[in-house]
Amino acid sequence: MGGSYDHAVTPEEFRAAGHALVDWIADYRTRVPTLRVQSQAVPGDISGKMPGSAPSTPQPFTSLLEDLDRVVVPGVTQVQHPMHFGWFPSNVSLASVLGDLASTGIGALGISWQSAPALTEVEEVVCAWMRDEVGLSGAWHGTIHDTASTACMVAMLLARERAGGHGQESGGLQALDQPLVVYTSSQAHSSVPKAVLLAGFGRGNLREIDVDPATHAMRPDALAAAIDEDAALGRIPAAVVASVGTTATTAIDPVAPIVAIAQAHDVWVHVDAAMAGSAMLLAEYRPLWDGVEGADSLSWNPHKWMGTALDTSLFYVRDVEHLVRVMSTSPSYLRSAADGAVTQYRDWGLPLGRRFRALKLWFHLHLDGLDAIRERIRRDIENARWLGERVEATPHWRVLAPVNLQTVCVRHEPPGVEGEALDRHTLAWTDAINRSGQAHLTAACVDGRWLTRISVGVEATHREHVARVWEMAQQAAGEH
Amino acid sequence: MGGSYDHAVTPEEFRAAGHALVDWIADYRTRVPTLRVQSQAVPGDISGKMPGSAPSTPQPFTSLLEDLDRVVVPGVTQVQHPMHFGWFPSNVSLASVLGDLASTGIGALGISWQSAPALTEVEEVVCAWMRDEVGLSGAWHGTIHDTASTACMVAMLLARERAGGHGQESGGLQALDQPLVVYTSSQAHSSVPKAVLLAGFGRGNLREIDVDPATHAMRPDALAAAIDEDAALGRIPAAVVASVGTTATTAIDPVAPIVAIAQAHDVWVHVDAAMAGSAMLLAEYRPLWDGVEGADSLSWNPHKWMGTALDTSLFYVRDVEHLVRVMSTSPSYLRSAADGAVTQYRDWGLPLGRRFRALKLWFHLHLDGLDAIRERIRRDIENARWLGERVEATPHWRVLAPVNLQTVCVRHEPPGVEGEALDRHTLAWTDAINRSGQAHLTAACVDGRWLTRISVGVEATHREHVARVWEMAQQAAGEH
Numbered sequence: 001m002g003g004s005y006d007h008a009v010t011p012e013e014f015r016a017a018g019h020a021l022v023d024w025i026a027d028y029r030t031r032v033p034t035l036r037v038q039s040q041a042v043p044g045d046i047s048g049k050m051p052g053s054a055p056s057t058p059q060p061f062t063s064l065l066e067d068l069d070r071v072v073v074p075g076v077t078q079v080q081h082p083m084h085f086g087w088f089p090s091n092v093s094l095a096s097v098l099g100d101l102a103s104t105g106i107g108a109l110g111i112s113w114q115s116a117p118a119l120t121e122v123e124e125v126v127c128a129w130m131r132d133e134v135g136l137s138g139a140w141h142g143t144i145h146d147t148a149s150t151a152c153m154v155a156m157l158l159a160r161e162r163a164g165g166h167g168q169e170s171g172g173l174q175a176l177d178q179p180l181v182v183y184t185s186s187q188a189h190s191s192v193p194k195a196v197l198l199a200g201f202g203r204g205n206l207r208e209i210d211v212d213p214a215t216h217a218m219r220p221d222a223l224a225a226a227i228d229e230d231a232a233l234g235r236i237p238a239a240v241v242a243s244v245g246t247t248a249t250t251a252i253d254p255v256a257p258i259v260a261i262a263q264a265h266d267v268w269v270h271v272d273a274a275m276a277g278s279a280m281l282l283a284e285y286r287p288l289w290d291g292v293e294g295a296d297s298l299s300w301n302p303h304k305w306m307g308t309a310l311d312t313s314l315f316y317v318r319d320v321e322h323l324v325r326v327m328s329t330s331p332s333y334l335r336s337a338a339d340g341a342v343t344q345y346r347d348w349g350l351p352l353g354r355r356f357r358a359l360k361l362w363f364h365l366h367l368d369g370l371d372a373i374r375e376r377i378r379r380d381i382e383n384a385r386w387l388g389e390r391v392e393a394t395p396h397w398r399v400l401a402p403v404n405l406q407t408v409c410v411r412h413e414p415p416g417v418e419g420e421a422l423d424r425h426t427l428a429w430t431d432a433i434n435r436s437g438q439a440h441l442t443a444a445c446v447d448g449r450w451l452t453r454i455s456v457g458v459e460a461t462h463r464e465h466v467a468r469v470w471e472m473a474q475q476a477a478g479e480h
Numbered sequence: 481m482g483g484s485y486d487h488a489v490t491p492e493e494f495r496a497a498g499h500a501l502v503d504w505i506a507d508y509r510t511r512v513p514t515l516r517v518q519s520q521a522v523p524g525d526i527s528g529k530m531p532g533s534a535p536s537t538p539q540p541f542t543s544l545l546e547d548l549d550r551v552v553v554p555g556v557t558q559v560q561h562p563m564h565f566g567w568f569p570s571n572v573s574l575a576s577v578l579g580d581l582a583s584t585g586i587g588a589l590g591i592s593w594q595s596a597p598a599l600t601e602v603e604e605v606v607c608a609w610m611r612d613e614v615g616l617s618g619a620w621h622g623t624i625h626d627t628a629s630t631a632c633m634v635a636m637l638l639a640r641e642r643a644g645g646h647g648q649e650s651g652g653l654q655a656l657d658q659p660l661v662v663y664t665s666s667q668a669h670s671s672v673p674k675a676v677l678l679a680g681f682g683r684g685n686l687r688e689i690d691v692d693p694a695t696h697a698m699r700p701d702a703l704a705a706a707i708d709e710d711a712a713l714g715r716i717p718a719a720v721v722a723s724v725g726t727t728a729t730t731a732i733d734p735v736a737p738i739v740a741i742a743q744a745h746d747v748w749v750h751v752d753a754a755m756a757g758s759a760m761l762l763a764e765y766r767p768l769w770d771g772v773e774g775a776d777s778l779s780w781n782p783h784k785w786m787g788t789a790l791d792t793s794l795f796y797v798r799d800v801e802h803l804v805r806v807m808s809t810s811p812s813y814l815r816s817a818a819d820g821a822v823t824q825y826r827d828w829g830l831p832l833g834r835r836f837r838a839l840k841l842w843f844h845l846h847l848d849g850l851d852a853i854r855e856r857i858r859r860d861i862e863n864a865r866w867l868g869e870r871v872e873a874t875p876h877w878r879v880l881a882p883v884n885l886q887t888v889c890v891r892h893e894p895p896g897v898e899g900e901a902l903d904r905h906t907l908a909w910t911d912a913i914n915r916s917g918q919a920h921l922t923a924a925c926v927d928g929r930w931l932t933r934i935s936v937g938v939e940a941t942h943r944e945h946v947a948r949v950w951e952m953a954q955q956a957a958g959e960h
Binding site: 007008009010011012013014015017018019021022023024025026027028029030038039041043044045046047050053054055056057058059061063064068071072073074075076077079080087090091092093094095096097098100101102104105106107108109110111113114115116117118119120121122124125126129130132133146147149150153157160167168169170171172173174175176179180190191194197198199200201202203204205303307309310311326327341342350351352353354355359362363365366367368369370371372375376459 | 505519575582613652656671682832849851
C-alpha cells in the first residue's frame with residue numbers, strides 16, 4: 001500500500017471548491033438581513049437532518065453547500081444581522097475571515113517558536129500594536145487566548161501561585177494552611193466564579209462584593225472591608241477581578257481605588273474588559289479604566305465588538321517571568337537552540353499547540369483600518385445613547401443602568417404591574433420580539449428582577465435599525 | 481456620526497479577495513514540496529519585517545498576499561512538506577480548511593444551544609460518528625476541545641472533584657485534609673504534569689510511575705505499588721493518566737490492567753490517545769487500547785495524524801452529569817426555554833464562547849471519506865515498519881523502541897562512541913539534516929540519552945520520501 005494513497009482533496013480541487021465556498025459566504029453575508037434573526041430550531045431539529053454515520057467515500061462538494069443551506073443556516077441565530085441586539089456584539093468582520101482562512105490554509109504548527117517563528121512573532125507584534133492602540137504602556141506583554149474565560153482562569157492561577165508561594169511546585173493548593181481568597185463583584189461574568197472554582201480556591205473563598213445600586217459597579221469600601229476582615233482572620237487575600245464593562249449592564253468597576261486597596265495587601269488584580277476593551281480604542285473613553293496600569297493582568301476580546309473572528313481574546317500581563325514560571329513546560333523534544341532568546345507561547349497558557357490566530361487580527365487591521373474601526377465603535381456608543389435618551393423620555397419606560405458603552409438596559413413598567421407580574425411582562429414582550437424573527441434581544445436578571453438588554457454594536461447595525469427595534473419594543477410591550 | 485459607517489470589507493470585496501486568497505493557498509500547497517522544510521528564521525527576523533504600528537487606513541489586499549510570501553512563509557517550518565518527519569504529523573487537510581472557512585464565514589456565536597443550535601448539534605453528531613468509527617461504545621459522550629492539553633486539564637479537574645467530594649463548591653482543594661494524588665508514567669506528555677500542577681494537586685502529589693525498559697510503557701505492578709503505598713499513608717489516589725502512544729516513542733501503556741487497578745481504588749482513569757486515536761480507526765489496532773471502555777475520560781486529536789485542521793481535539797467522558805456539575809455555569813442572560821432538553825457545551829469545558837469547530841470534521845469526513853483516511857493511516861504505519869526493518873538491518877544503527885504506530889526512534893552508534901560523545905553525534909547529524917532544509921527530524925532525550933525520532937505520517941509523505949530520509953540519515957551520520 002505504501003505510496004499508493006492519493007485520495008484527499010487536492011490543491012486544484014480545493015481551488016474550485018474554495019471559490020464556490022467564498023461565493024456562498026459572500027452571498028450568505030449579503031442576504032443575512034433578510035433572514036430571521038433567532039433560529040426557529042427546536043432541540044433535535046439539526047441532528048435529525050444528519051446521517052447516522054460518517055461517509056466512507058468522498059461526497060461531492062455541492063452536497064456540502066446544500067447542507068449549509070439546509071442544516072446549518074436555519075440552525076444559527078444570526079448574530080451578524082443588523083437587528084441582532086442580543087447577548088453582545090459578536091462581529092466577524094470579513095477581513096478577519098480572510099486572515100483566518102490564510103491561517104488554516106497555511107497549516108503551520110504552533111508548538112514552539114521554532115515550529116513556526118512567524119506564528120509567534122506576528123502574535124507578539126499584533127499584541128503590541130493593540131496594546132498601544134488602547135493606550136496601555138509598554139510594560140504590558142500580550143498573547144491571544146481563545147476566550148476571556150480562559151484568560152481569567154490563567155489570571156487566577158497566576159494569583160494563586162503568587163499568593164501561595166508557588167505551592168504547585170511542592171504540595172499544591174491542598175498543602176496550604178491558610179485559605180486563599182478571591183474578590184469580585186456580584187455582577188461579574190460567570191467565568192469569574194467558574195475560574196475561581198476550577199483553580200481550586202473553593203466557592204467558600206470567593207467573595208462577591210456589593211455593588212453600587214445605581215451604577216452596578218463594585219464598591220471599593222466594601223472590597224476594603226472584606227479584605228481587611230479576611231486578613232484579620234488569617235486568610236490570604238489573593239486576587240481581585242475588576243470588571244470593566246459587566247455582562248448584564250456594562251457596569252464599570254472603579255479600577256484605580258481597587259488597585260490601591262489591592263496593592264496595599266499584595267493582591268493580584270485582573271481586569272476583565274472583554275467587551276469594553278474595544279471602547280478603549282477611543283481615547284475619550286480611557287478614563288473608564290483609569291488606574292489600569294496598576295493591575296497585574298487584563299483581558300479584552302477583539303472577537304466581540306471590534307469584530308475579529310472568534311477566538312481572539314487578548315491577554316496582557318506585566319510580569320512575564322511569573323507567568324512563564326507558573327505556566328511553563330519544557331520537554332526535551334521541544335527544546336531548540338533558540339530557547340531563551342525567544343517567546344514560547346506554550347508557556348503563556350494551557351494548550352501546547354496553537355493556531356496562527358494573529359493573522360485574523362493582522363488582516364482585520366490592514367483591510368478595515370483602525371480609523372474605520374474607531375468610527376464604527378463611536379457610532380455604536382452614540383446610537384446606544386440616542387436610544388437611551390428616547391427610552392428615558394417615554395412614559396412607563398425606564399433605563400435601569402448607565403449607558404456606559406453600547407448596552408441599554410430597559411424595562412417597560414405599566415402602571416400597577418409590579419413584582420413577578422412585571423417579570424412576566426418583561427419576558428413576554430421580549431420573547432414575542434425574538435419569536436417574530438424580526439429582531440433579537442436578551443433578558444437578564446439584575447437585582448432579582450428581569451430587564452431587557454438592547455446591546456447595540458453589530459457591524460451592520462445603523463441608526464435606522466436602533467430606531468426600528470425601539471419601535472418594536474414599544475409595540476410589543478403594548479400588546480403583552 | 482450614527483448611521484454613516486460603511487468602511488469595512490464588503491461581501492463583494494470579500495468575494496474578490498477570497499478568490500485570490502484561495503488561489504494563493506492552492507498555489508502554496510502545490511509548491512510546499514519545493515520549499516525548505518525547516519524555517520531559516522532567526523529570532524527577530526519576522527517581527528523586524530513588520531511595521532511598528534497598525535495601519536489607520538485600509539491597505540490593498542494584494543499587499544497582504546505579498547506579506548504572506550515575504551513575512552509568513554519564510555517563517556514557517558513546513559509541516560505539510562512530504563519530508564517533514566519532526567514532532568508529529570500535523571496534517572491540515574484541504575477538506576478541513578474548507579470546513580473551517582465555512583465556520584468562520586458564517587460567523588455563528590457558540591455560547592449556548594440557543595445561540596446556534598446547529599453549532600451544538602453538529603458537534604454532538606460528529607463526535608458520535610468519530611466515537612463509533614474508533615469502535616468505542618455508545619456510553620461515551622464527546623465534545624471538541626482545542627488541544628489534548630486542555631482535555632487533560634479538564635480530566636484532572638473531574639478527577640479532583642470526584643475524589644475530593646466536590647470540594648470546589650465549598651472550601652476548595654485548600655480545605656482538604658488528605659492530599660489527592662495523581663499517577664502517570666515517566667514518559668507521559670508534558671501536558672500531564674502541567675495539568676496536574678495547574679489543577680492544584682502539587683508536584684509533590686504527582687507520581688511518575690516506572691516504565692518497562694524495552695517498551696517504555698507504564699508498569700502496572702509499579703502503579704499498584706504506588707497506589708497502595710499512598711493509600712496506606714492516608715493519601716487519596718485520585719487519577720491515573722494512561723498514555724496510548726507517548727510523545728517520544730509512541731509507547732502504549734497497558735490500559736486494561738491500569739483500569740483494573742484504578743477501579744479497585746475508585747481512581748479516575750484518563751486515556752491520552754492524542755496521536756494514537758487516529759490508528760484506532762483501523763480495527764486491527766484497537767487491541768492496543770484494550771480496556772479503554774473501563775476508563776472515565778479519553779482524548780484524541782484528529783488535528784494530528786488524521787488531518788483535521790487544528791484545533792480539533794476530541795474529548796469523551798462516560799459520566800456527563802459529573803462533567804457538567806464540575807464545569808457548569810448558568811448566568812441568567814444565557815438561560816432559555818430549551819435548557820435541560822439540550823446540550824450546553826459551555827458546561828463541558830473552560831471557555832464560554834466556542835467556534836463552530838465541528839464543521840472542520842464534517843467537511844473533512846465528507847470530502848475525503850473514511851475509506852481514504854483509513855488507507856492513508858495504514859500506509860503510514862506500513863511505511864514506518866518498513867523503515868524500522870531497514871534500520872534494524874543496518875550495522876551500527878538501532879531502533880530504540882517498538883514501532884507501535886508511525887514513529888521510528890533511531891540512533892547511529894558508531895563503534896567506540898558512547899555517552900555524551902554519542903549524544904553530540906546524534907544531535908549533530910540530526911541538526912545537519914534540519915539545517916539543510918531538505919528534511920526535518922526531531923531529537924528526543926529518553927532514559928537520559930538522545931535519540932532521533934523519524935515521525936512518519938504527513939499526508940504527502942509516500943514510501944519514496946521515507947526511503948529518502950533514511951538515505952539522508954545514513955549519509956549525515958557518516959559525515960558527523
